[in-house]
Amino acid sequence: MHTQNIYKNYEPAVTAPDKDYKCGYWFIFCSNKLLIVNNENEAKIPQYNELSELSQVLTSPLYLGRFYGLPAYCIGLADSTQAPSGMSFVDLRSTFGVLDEASFLLASKAVQVVAWEQTHRFCGKCGSLTQDLSGERAKVCPKCGFISYPRICPAVITAVFKENKILLAHARSFKGDIHSLIAGFVEAGETLEEAVEREIMEEISIKVKNIKYWGSQPWPYPNSLMLGFTAEYEGGEINVDGVEISHAHWYDVENLPELPPKVSIARKIIDWYTMEHSSS
Structure with a gap:
């Protein structure tokens, strides 16, 4: 899976080297939304010296380690908190491609740490x-x-292939007409491969074989770890469960439906498969 390593610019730690936290990067959340500094064509994580309007509430932060050589902290604020001028609280997913990738990856960790602290x-x-x-x-x-x-909840997500076609499904929870891969949480007592088989059988009633690990992705919505797999069709007819999945179909790479956003591992697997099987 082609993605930046979170530890390229980040050194994790739990205990701050000293009690002076009035410096460095601050990953601040309000109602699970991330505070960012708005620039013309990009956004960035604020540093403490830019947060004078919030200084009274920036107490007892959680230390994350060092980011780009500076201390990094995270904290969750009250729902009524107003963003300082020149900044805004935004949905974390919307910052993909706007924040630099290193900041997005650490923000994805920070939001989970904050949620864990609060609960x-x-x-x-x-x-x-x-x-x-x-x-x-x-x-x-x-x-x-x-x-x-x-708490981290492992979930499997699988691309199933049949005669140069890929299985894509529309879940009732999806917006618009987005189609994606079959996914579900791992249950107690089963292996990852068994979870792949069970989820596919439960949701679309087909059997698969040659299950292979593809890659993984932290998915902080709220605390999942997505484990990507590929598999080959073995048998059965598509019969959606009608509860989670409303429609599923085999698609040729030249005629794909609306796909999930590029931030997701589902899209990364689909794009990888498309590149491997495109006629061009």
Whole structure:
């Protein structure tokens, strides 16, 4: 999978080297929207010296590490927070291709860290107030000792091929007429390959074979890890479940329907397959 490595310009860490957080890059979220500095043709992540209008609420941030050599922090603010002049809170997906890729990748991590912090202030076992676990991205309950780590939900997404055609489906949750690959969460007790087989059978009633890993992508909506696969058609007739999937069909690369945005691993797999099988 062709994408930039998140660690190219980023050194992860949990504990800040000192308590002076009034510097560096700040990944700030309000209602899961990211604060960006608006420029003419691009956007950027603000630095602390640009955030004087928010200085009173930028307390107790979460340290991410060093980004482009500077400290990086993330924080979630109240829903009523107003963006400073020259900045705006925007949907994270809309920043793909607007932010530089390194910033987009770290923002995708930051939004998950913030969401985890907001939803794990109390112990999921006994209800007591949790504390940060020193040296780790974790919460520990001082009463019962239960430890919570950021939750990541693995999901498989698969391109199925049959006689130089690719299977694309329209899910009821999709906007417009977008068609994409079959996807679903991995269930307890199954392998990734078994999850691929089960999801495809559940949603469109066909069997597949020669399942191969293609690549992965963090998908912070809200906390998934997408694991991409390819597979070959083995047997059966397409019969959509009518619950998640409303339509599915085999498509030639020269006649594809409306596709998902380029930010998604689904589109990356489809584009890869298209390049491999285009007549031109």
